[in-house]
Amino acid sequence: MVGHPGRDAVKAILPGLKKEVEADLTIVNGENAAGGFGLTSKIVGELKHSGADVITTGNHVFAQKDFVPELPGLERVLRPANYPPAAPGKGSCVVDAGGHRALVMNLMGRVFLDAWDDPFRTADAILAANPGIKIVFCDMHAEATSEKTAMGWFLDGRASAVVGTHTHIPTADARVLPKGTAYVTDVGMVGPRDGCIGMDKDVVLQRFLTGVPNRFQVASGPVTFNSVLVTINSSTGRATSIQRVDREHI
Numbered sequence: 001m002v003g004h005p006g007r008d009a010v011k012a013i014l015p016g017l018k019k020e021v022e023a024d025l026t027i028v029n030g031e032n033a034a035g036g037f038g039l040t041s042k043i044v045g046e047l048k049h050s051g052a053d054v055i056t057t058g059n060h061v062f063a064q065k066d067f068v069p070e071l072p073g074l075e076r077v078l079r080p081a082n083y084p085p086a087a088p089g090k091g092s093c094v095v096d097a098g099g100h101r102a103l104v105m106n107l108m109g110r111v112f113l114d115a116w117d118d119p120f121r122t123a124d125a126i127l128a129a130n131p132g133i134k135i136v137f138c139d140m141h142a143e144a145t146s147e148k149t150a151m152g153w154f155l156d157g158r159a160s161a162v163v164g165t166h167t168h169i170p171t172a173d174a175r176v177l178p179k180g181t182a183y184v185t186d187v188g189m190v191g192p193r194d195g196c197i198g199m200d201k202d203v204v205l206q207r208f209l210t211g212v213p214n215r216f217q218v219a220s221g222p223v224t225f226n227s228v229l230v231t232i233n234s235s236t237g238r239a240t241s242i243q244r245v246d247r248e249h250i
Contacts, residue, residue: 002032002168002191002198003218007046009190009225009249014051021229021245024098029139029165030077031057032191036199036218038063041070044077054078054095056106058141058166059113061089080108080141081126082117092126094133100234102135103127107151109142109166120154127158134237137230138162145171145185152183160237161230163187168197170226170244180238188226193248195219223249 001010010028018026030052033043037060047055054076061079062068071077071089081091092105105126107119123138130136136159140151148164155162157179164171170188177183191198196205200217207214225247231240 001028001030002189003034003036005192005218005220005223006190006198007033007043009223009247010047010052011050012249013225013247017227017245017247018051023229024100025053025095025102025137026051027054027056027104027137027139027163028052029057029141029187030055031060031063031141032189032198034064034067036216038067039077040064040067041074044074048076053097054093054104056104056139056141056165058106058108062087078104078106078139080106080116080119082107082119082122084116091122092130094130097135098234100135101133102137103130103133104137104139106139107141109140109144109147109151111142111144111147113143119151123151123155123159135160135232135234136237140164141166143167148185149183152177152181152185156181156183157238160232160239161242163228163230170246174228174242174244176239176242180236182228182230182232182239182242184228184242184244187228188224188246190225190227191223192219192221193224194221225249 079089152162156177161182168189171185174184
């Protein structure tokens with residue numbers, strides 16, 4: 001979600017949507033929640049109050065300096081697991097989902113982003129450390145669609161769902177892969193519809209037209225709410241469906 005417009009939309013839509021679809025587990029990527037860049041412990045509390053069971057992040061997780069020492073003390077708030085081991089926080093967690101244990105992992109790609117540890121080997125290590133858990137969700141936060149697609153194939157049959165984040169643009173390739181993993185290259189965003197990936201379009205245009213760095217600002221106006229609903233067989237951990245659930249908030 002992008003800035004306060006995204007947070008407001010989550011508060012307005014998520015509680016009712018969870019009841020409507022009878023969601024057992026709700027995962028929200030919150031790395032752009034604080035003014036478009038980063039997260040704060042106060043916002044974490046707001047998101048959990050609105051129904052977020054697990055909050056994932058990405059390359060902007062440490063954008064707010066005060067959040068760096070706060071992260072280790074926050075339950076079910078993840079940073080990419082393939083950050084260096086000394087980085088604050090955790091990259092995975094085990095939570096309850098409708099009476100079943102569910103493993104949630106947060107990974108980050110390396111193409112066009114900082115080249116941290118290998119996300120593929122990191123995924124292997126997380127799975128090896130959590131044997132017997134059948135319901136497995138992966139937030140693959142990456143720039144390159146090829147890298148996200150590769151992670152989907154890499155985890156097909158070993159994860160219940162691989163959902164891509166980071167580009168803020170929803171993709172039309174949601175499907176269940178042959179071995180039972182629900183996959184989508186990018187879930188999209190919860191943020192201002194009429195900006196550039198949630199940011200004020202005039203500010204973004206000035207950077208493109210002049211080449212001069214400037215401070216991005218969160219856009220205003222109607223908010224698009226992008227999400228996906230994954231249905232999983234709890235006995236096998238295999239997904240049976242994945243469908244887009246999109247709304248708008250004014």
